[in-house]
Amino acid sequence: MTQPTVDPADALAELGRIRLDETSLDEMLRRIAELANRSVPGTRDVSVTLVRGRANWTAAFTGDVACQLDEWQYEQHRGPCLDASASGDSISVPEMAAEQRWPEWAARARAVGVESSLSIGLPIQGSVVGTLNVHGAAANAFDPAAIAIAERFAAYAAVALANAHLYDSAATLAEQMREAMRGRAVIEQAKGIIIGERRCSPEEAFALLSKISQDTNRKVRDVAKALVNQAVRRTRA
Structure with a gap:
């Protein structure tokens, strides 16, 4: 059995020390795969599968073999990682040579040097679920303790x-809101310029911006930004 290089307790502690404001979701996934690979006895390679609706993808992996075995399951729409993600349960394949549920997948696993596996469901957040997939080079690599x-x-x-997903979603929403506010600000500036030049109402100024947007196939925000930049250049000239 492959011996872990990180004590399981230390691996859990390291997970707990990860700061969400300093770590992207992709980096979090990569570290989870690496820590599992180094702390679960008997492990050769690890992958993390994520599932959203009908979309499945390997979000992190420690070796190409793990990724390849996942990809076959996605293409065939069956396999232990997909079943574990759907049920949230742990699915063990102790001996690929004796596996009857997914014999074709098991044969592929044996061909690349994987003789056993363990897939554990990960309920993450809302519509996103996944699995932690642990692969062993020997049959019966994962005893009850492992x-x-x-x-x-x-x-x-x-x-x-789940926490990283929430943080990432919140950060994305906050940035979208900031971008919307920046766009609104530049539109108001452009309206002010048009009002000053044409002595028109705010509604008429916005209508003009909208017409230019439609005629030039550009966003109103981009038209407004170009107008503001042009006004600044004239002021500096």
């Missing part, structure tokens, strides 16, 4: 991913 460690790690990882 499975317990992997399941405990997955439970912590699911919480970390």
Whole structure:
């Protein structure tokens, strides 16, 4: 059995120390895969599958073999990682040579040196679920103690991913709101310029911006920004 290079308790502690304001969701996923690979006994490679609706993808992996085995499941719409993500359960394949549920996948796994696997469901947030997929180079690589460690790690990882997903969504929304406010500000500036030049109402100024936007196939915000920049250049000339 492959011996871990990181104590499982230390791996959980490291997960808990990750700061969401300093770590992207992609980086969080990569660290989860690496920590699982280094802390679960018997592990050769690890991948993290994410599922949103009918879309499945491998969000992080420690070796190409793990990614390839995931991709086959996505193409065929069946396999332990997809079943585990749907159920939230742990699915163990102790011996690829004796696997009857997904014999074609098991044969592919054996061909690339994987003789056992463990997929653990990750309920993350809302419509997003996933699995932690752990692959072993030997049959029966994951004894009950190793499975317990992997399941405990997955439970912590699911919480970390849920928090990271929420933080990432909130940060994206905040940036979208800031961008909208910046766009509104430049539109108001452009309206002011038009009002000053044409002695028209705010409604008429916005109507003019909209017409230029339609005629030039540009966003109103971009038209307004160009007008403001032009006014600034005239002032400086």
